[in-house]
Amino acid sequence: MELIYATVVGVMVTCSVFLMLRGHTFAIVMGLTLMSYAVNLFLFASGGLALHKPAILGETENPTDPLPQALVLTAIVIGFAMTAFALILAIRARADLGNDQVDGRSAPTDSLATKDKEQREKPRATEKASGGKSR
């Protein structure tokens, strides 16, 4: 069991690191998400792997270690906040820079970015029109 668990964590970390090294913001946020899964599993494992021994008093003779669970619980929620922040940073970066490259360097290649760019260069009046269109 321990070997399988460790292998799974290792594979997840490998995948997440690879994704985090990509140049597109979306891949990096994906990598971050995978990484937080892996890290949560890792932290959780520090309490040992126990079957059918939840840390509820009175339900079992020998409850499992509750402390890593408490730590991981908040880590999950904060991980969500962090993922959200990174994702919205990515959206904001794309809105301001015109592409979704982390280095903000390469020319916009996708059609959306081109439209964004056009819109940025248009005067304010047309923007209202495009807002109306999307309605």
Add this chain to the structure above:
Amino acid sequence: MLHCHITVSGDSPDMNLIWVPLLPLLGTLIPLLLGRYPRSMLALGTAFLPAVALGIVIHLIPQVMAGDYPVVSFEWIPLLSLNISFFLDGLGLMFCLLILGIGLLVILYARYYLAEGDNAGRFYASLVLFMTAMLGVVLSANLIQLWFFWELTSISSFLLITFWSHKTEARKGARMALTITGAGGLALLAGLIMIGELVGSYDLQRVLASGRLIVENEYYPVILALVLAGAFTKSAQFPFHSWLPQAMAAPTPVSSYLHSATMVKAGIFLMARFYPVLSQTELWFAVVSLVGLTTLLVGAYTALFKHDLKGLLAYSTISHLGLITLLLGLDTQLAAIAAMFHVINHAVFKASLFMAAGIIDHESGSRDMRKLNGLFRYMPYTATLAMVAASSMAGVPLLNGFLSKEMLFAESLNQHTLGSLSWLTPLLVTVGGALAVAYSLRFVHDVFFNGDPIDLPKTPHEPPRYMRVPVEVLVVLCLLVGILPDLIVGDLLVAVGASLMPEGVPEFSISIWHGFNIPLLMSFLAVLGGVALYSQRRHMFAFQAQFAEVDAKYAFEQSVQRLVRGATRLQEFIDNGSFQRYTFWLILAVGVVLGVPLLELASAQGSIARSDVDLVSIGGALLLIVGSVATVMVSHKRLLALVTVSVVGLVVSMAFAWFSAPDLALTQLSVEVATIILFLLALYFLPQRITLNHLSPARIVRDLGLATVVGALVGTLTYAMLTRPVNSISEFFTINAKTGGGGTNVVNVILVDFRGFDTFGEITVLAIAAIGIFKLLAGIRMFAPSADMDGRAWSRDRHPVMLMQISQSLLPLALLVSAYIFLRGHNLPGGGFIAGLVTAVALIQQYIANGVVWMRERGDLNFQWFIVSGLLLAFLSGAGSWIFERPFLTSWFDYFYLPLVGKFELASAMAFDLGVYLTVIGATLSILANLGKLTTAERPTPGGQS
């Protein structure tokens, strides 16, 4: 936070002492407030508090002389031995008198010296701040506190040197002074920390009582080098002396106060302060005396060739500081006493000489000795005063300078510091004495006699009456100490000696006449040699002119700029703006940090045997591996990648459930829903897929290699951790959950009770993230596409009826479930985090199904209000324990009985959990709904929010 009480340890607690540094500290405000009033009033106001402080010091003199040192101490962070404590011993007393006495004279002098346009308020404020810092240095009874004031002297002197900040030499000089003394200060900090750790206390009095402990330690040479580096840079010892002449760009009152009387003596003070515990070793004698001797000669020789009045005085100061250092480094009993005696004498005559130089500059418009000639006719009174002070500097009998110089000559004959070469020292100090006579002669003869003034900007005249008063006071002191030394300073020197030699001060008496002896002969030779040198000055100047003069300022600036260029290049190399590169190096660093300890681990397999494998686990593991790998493979097809990553998330939550963590499983499951909604919304704005044609194979191999290595390391670490027994503190929580926290769900009790403070921090982070996202989305200018990348238009049916109906009917149920989860959380899986997420997801579902407009018609939810009230509730439920005089977040619980409901429990932790609940709802909704609004007509416009 200052825990205030007077400790009774040490000598005698005396609250009066705290006022000595505190009054000048308060006094820094007065000149700033009085800045617009007439100068005389400003000067008087500035002088008032330091004068009171001087009165307190004088009042304490009898007590210090009796050896009963006043002590005052406040505990601050006792764990780190950071206390605020002061004590006044003989050494401190002598310096306090110098700092406050000369400081008051300088305040008076500066009132006449500063020009109309100068900002006198700022000047006085910096000057009094410096005074505070200096008093702090000499009174500190704590090593770190001493260092703090030490650095404060550097900073305040920087402010004073740059007082005329429009002058480039003032800025450069100040920078140089700050850099050199600041670097020395860092070395000193290291040295003091080593001393503190070695002695086991940062309390200065305990350090001083440690005897031979430090010198016998193997690290003694390092400690000595670090402390001396601080002392030598501050006291301008060779080869760190070059900053002092550059600091002469300061106004003359500053030069007179800082650069002759006080700050440059701080290094001397430091050596004297640690004299009992650091000296009396071969190393000390060799280093200190050689550095002192070199400085004495280099300074005296250079002073001779300076044409600038202040330049001459600056190098003469360096030379005299070298003399004092040399005395501290001689291995005879009286040398240290002589050193302290010369500290007083030098401060008195050099401060008055600087003031005289300032008067000459002020009234004639020049400091160039090639132009200044024959001033005796124009200002006979000032000239007489300056001549007396200069004679003292040269060591003429009946003046104080003569006495300490005689003591130096006498001690140089008795020392054995240089072994068989010890005969060199008396010879070289006599040469130094001759040079001092020569430059003093030059100062007097060149300026006041030697023909007529050449091209002076102003016609010289006597200064205002009161500008001379400080000079007069100091010159009278020169004479008094010179004629009646034992009466004036005898007792003070005994008290100072008690600080330097706690085991007993040798008998000594200072008198003018010791009979015809060798020191007298040396004095005679020095005077003769000085006169001879000066009479041959033309030849010497011609000789010196052959050498190119090195401007220390430019050399320093050059090295600084080289350093800056190098640093910039290094920074541009590291910080090249590529995020991908930073990530790569960061992960590589993690790999190294992780790998090195694993290399040292004998085997990954620990002592615990592996447990059995079951089919469910294998299935889950396979799903996780396939899901993760698939996410990487299809990451360019983003919608598909989202599906695979959500598979991973679901299996992770199932794994939590499988391994006895129901709370985690519930949390992960509800977070999963929120995350996927979030990603879907993001994909509305980001390209739904990208082409991979620009990826280079080398890059992929590199990244894959690094990823594999880090993955393997983490996997190994996990395995090693799983097969080793843990020594956990968790048992405490399991035992006390019911009795101490009143709940059977230990995880929840830990969250809301035992580690409530952590949870409070975590929901704060959540709130900050939500508000940060709100800010990021405000005013965003984004094109809202009406079709996906392949040109397929979004569905016209924005709010399908089926979805609307189902979600609306589900809402009460979902809220009920979340209320149930919340209430049972203390005893069964659930709690504020999970309930908050469930509620948030239920509400988000309404947004998705019915739209923002529909939701607003039914009461606009103010997410910020949720967040703030949640945080406030959590805080108040914690702060409530203050009313009962318990620490923050102490929980309370009890059981009650209600008819129909039965026995139930109320706990303050539940209020806290409610705060968590509200914050989680607010944050989650704020994140998702604000992003969601962007896809609709409700999006905020750049001008303001809709």
